[in-house]
Amino acid sequence: MPSRFPFEPLTLGAGQATENLGGRVRIGVIEGRAVFVAGDSFADVGEVSGGAVRADARVMFEQWNEIVDVHRRCVRGDFRExxxxxxENPLQAPRQVFAVGANYRRHIEEAGAHLPERPLVFTKFPSCLTGPTSPVELSSENVDWEVELVAVVGARADHVPPxxxxxxxxxxxxxQDITDRVMQFDGGYPQFSLSKSLRTFGPVGPVLVTPDEFENPDDLALGCALNGRTQQAARTSDLVFSVPVLVEYLSSLCTLYPGDVIFTGTPSGVGAFMNPPRFLRPGDELISWVEGIGQLENRAVPVSVQAATTVPAVGGVWAGIGS
Structure with a gap:
């Protein structure tokens, strides 16, 4: 990982070559297989477990506890460069992908809106999820960035108590909750799910980290930079509705399943509220990070195939709230 941005994955020292790695659980996906990640090295979950745990990333969350147990027995000698x-995308087969709008106080302030009384929830289609270094295809000239902390459900949840x-x-x-801003409000009616679910509009990664890895999982730094210039920088303590509150709220309305995904909202600094507005252009490099997890590196590219339906150009004053 480049060192010019603040948060890097864990790098193990040489003295840990035969030591148990303890609770430092970072899990990624390579060629569709779940792997433990330590700095620039990885260990295949299936190989480390001696075949006792399936390495197929599509079923990873059905055997999450077993994978964590295998990690407790893992040593540095199991790793290779x-x-x-x-x-790749570490979230290969979620049943449901939830997302939350207007969930950072400073972001709501920049939009000139009021604090919501309850979470503003929409969905992203799972097909939009892509990897931490995958290109982002630009559907129009109005595609925006939104860095987010993403939470993954680990157990079936119904009516989780406060x-x-x-x-x-x-x-x-x-x-990154990439968004086509014109499509988002095309025709005067919100199209949040569609405008945020186009191909490649959900980069995630680079690894999965267990919450107990963090000293305070409710207060993590996150941000993104465009072509080396920081655009968003905040802490998750600015969330209106925290990760656990979102789980409790969603589970009061829907059954949550292992592997379900929650995009928890974006802080201030999106392109739509810049003066003048700034959107992604082909060749732009978007770097996103979350403290203790690592960074995503996504380059903006033109859509590879002409879309059947052309998104209309911006007309008049753009109005609406980024989420």
Whole structure:
């Protein structure tokens, strides 16, 4: 990982070559297989477990506790260099992908809106999820960035009692809720799910980290930079509705399943509220980070195939709230 941005994955010292790694659980995906990640090295979950645990990333959250147990027995000698291997989308097969709008106080202030009384929830289609270094395809000239902390559900959850939300979170990761701003409000009616679910509009990663890895999982730094210039920088303590509260709220309305995903909202600094507005252009480099998790590196590219439906150009004054 480049060192010019503040948060890097864990790097193990040489003295840990035969030591148990304890609770430092960072899990990624390479070629569709779950792997433990330590700095620039990885260990295949299936190989370390001797075949006792399936390495298929699509079923990872059905056996999450077993994977964590295997990690407790893992030693540095089980690891090999990443080399040319690429960390992929670590969320391969979620049943549900929830997202939350207007959930950072400073972001709500920049939009000139009021604090919501309850979470503003929409969904992202799972097909939009992509890897931490995958390109972002620009559907129009109005595609915006939104760095987010992403929570992953670890157990079936129905009506989770207040104060117990964290018990149902298996992992945290970073994400970008890429958004086509014109499509978001095309025709005067909100199209949040569609405008945020186009191909490649959900970069996530680079790894999954268990909440107990953090001294305070409710207060993590996150941000993003465009072409080396910081655009968003905040802490999750600015969330209106915290991760556990979101789990409790969603589980009061829907059954949550292992592997379900929650994009928890974006802080201030999105392009739509700049003066003048600034959107992604082909060749732009978008770097996003979350403290203790690592960073995503996504380059903006033109859509590879002409869309069948053309998104209309911005007309008049753009109005609406980024989420």
């Amino acid at each position: 990443l080399g040319g291997s690429v960390l 104060g117990r939300g964290w018990e149902y979170v298996s992992a945290l990761t970073g994400g």
